[in-house]
Amino acid sequence: MEAVRRWARALARGAVPVGLGLLLWAAVGAGEQRRQETLKALPEVTAELLAQRRRHNELVMAALREAAETDENVARRPVPWRK
Known part of the structure; x- marks a missing residue:
């Protein structure tokens, strides 16, 4: 039972940074798309x-x-x- 708890804790510790990385990647990707759309809509372009x-x-x-x-x-x- 102790081994299962250690595996669960290790899995959680590994999943948290991966989840944060995916969240930040999605946020930056959405911002980049918005920036590209804004640049295309500029009148001086x-x-x-x-x-x-x-x-x-x-x-x-x-x-x-x-x-x-x-x-x-x-x-x-x-x-x-x-x-």
């Missing part, structure tokens, strides 16, 4: 602005990709980068 952001992200990713493929310090290049 236009197709042109999104295209500019997308292009900027593509340029940043291209620079990171190039930096990963070369041994040269690409951060020390002159500002108008040339490939």
Whole structure:
């Protein structure tokens, strides 16, 4: 009987942090969805602005990709980068 009580206590001690983690994960996930919906509803978010952001992200990713493929310090290049 004592072993059953110890197992129950150990199970409860393990389940409490897992339950709290799941609760926090659900709360953060719902907040993220709400944030995404709010950002989409902003009046200053236009197709042109999104295209500019997308292009900027593509340029940043291209620079990171190039930096990963070369041994040269690409951060020390002159500002108008040339490939």
